[in-house]
Amino acid sequence: MAKFLKWISSNRRISQYCVGLAGGCIFGGYLLPHGLFLDKYKRFVQAYREGLPVKLTPELTRHVDAVLDDAAVDADERSRLRFFTAFGADPFHAGGTGLRWGAAIGLPQTFALDGPAELNSSGFTVGGKKVDWESREGVLLSDGLRLSPAAQRFAIARELWHVCSSQVWQDGGVGAAALFATYLLGSSLNQRLGFAQRPRGLRVMLYSLVSLFGVAVWVTVTDVIQHHRDSESDMAAARxxxxxxxxxxxxYEKTLERNRALRRLLGDDGESSYSAFGNERTLLRQPRMPLTERLETLRAYCEKHHPVERAAGEGSVSAQDAPPAAAA
Incomplete structure (x- = not known):
């Protein structure tokens, strides 16, 4: 094996072929769950009851149709969209309308539940345990899970923006580009510093440092792009x-409220997963835009463009009735 790796590293063209193949695998790794394996991906996050997929309620179907009309989605794109009931309490999306396999948008099963009684009968659990919906944490969680039609339509519009964008291609391209850039950097340093004739330990150290740098750049660029997408999807829905x-x-107010309840109900796991304000906690990186920041951005937009307007329609939210500001 060592001789084989030495032969590859000594043959520049073979190395380039191997890097190209690896880049193709990275790109394909991003594309497969959103393309060829989209149906399997969808079945994995599908909500089931008694072994059968949970269907969207007529009310949610009306919300979907209303959002598609408001967003002016044409017939061709509509034919590529599949809406279903997803497991959990967060919206889900996969695929894209620009792909031949289409896109799938999952609406949380909690969208169709109203009140502790329905939540209890649905078998909703936290950390594998039933929730005492009459406790302080249970009441907070129940309130955080119940969304008005206006909030549900916003969530649908937000996910719709994601699947109508080209983010699947972008993610695959960024991953492959990071690999190619790392290889070019390592190859350039190897030639300029003459590491080919240096001891193996020095070469391993160089390649390790270059690889770590490449991973750091990939993570940073990926997070920056995702933050931009989060902001754009929110604004697209708000417009x-x-x-x-x-x-x-x-x-977002209700999502933060839900996360604060989960922080209490999950104990140590909750404290490591959510901050006191309800933001998701991660180690070192920030893969998603903080929920409090998204809330305040939308609030500022509403106060600027819709300060006194009362949203028309069932379950609307007016400026006067809007949730209070959350701490960042």
């Missing part, structure tokens, strides 16, 4: 009208 904009404020 559909006052109901969507204030619905977005409610959506």
């Amino acid at each position: 559909l009208g006052a109901a969507y904009a204030w619905g977005g404020v409610e959506f």
Whole structure:
């Protein structure tokens, strides 16, 4: 094996072929779950009851149709969209309307539940345990899970923006580009510093440092792009009208409330997963835009563009009734 690796490293063209193949595998690794394996991916996050997929309720179907109309989605794109009930409490999306396999958008099963009684009968658990919906944490969680139609439509519009963008291609391209850039940097340093004739230990150290640098650049670029997408998807949904904009404020307010409840219910795991304000905690990196930042951005947009407008329609949210500001 050592001789084989030495032969590859000594033959520049073979090395380039191997890097090209690895880049193709990285790109394909991003594409497969959103393309060829989209149906399997969808079945994995599908909500089931008694072994059968949970269907969207007529009310949620009406919300979906209304959002598609408001977003002016044409017939061709609609034919590539599949909406389903997803497991858990967060919206889900995969694929893209620009792909031949289409896109799938999962709406949380909690969208169709109203009140502790329905939550209890649905078998909703936290950390594998049933929730005492009459406790302080249970009441907080129940309130955080219940969304008005305006907030639900905002969530649908946000996920719709994601699948109508080209983010699957972008993610695959960034991963492959990071690998190619890392290889070119390592190859350039190897030639300029003459590491080919240096001891193996020095070469291993060089390649390790270059690899770590490449990973750091990839993580940073990926997070920056995702933050931009989060902001753009929120704004795209908010621009559909006052109901969507204030619905977005409610959506993030309720999500933060839900996370604060989960922080208490999950104990040590909750404290390591969520901050005191309800933001998701991660180690070192920040893969998603903080929820409090998304909330405040939408609130500022609403106060600027819809300060006194009352959102029309069932379950609308007015400026006066909007949730209070959350700490960042």
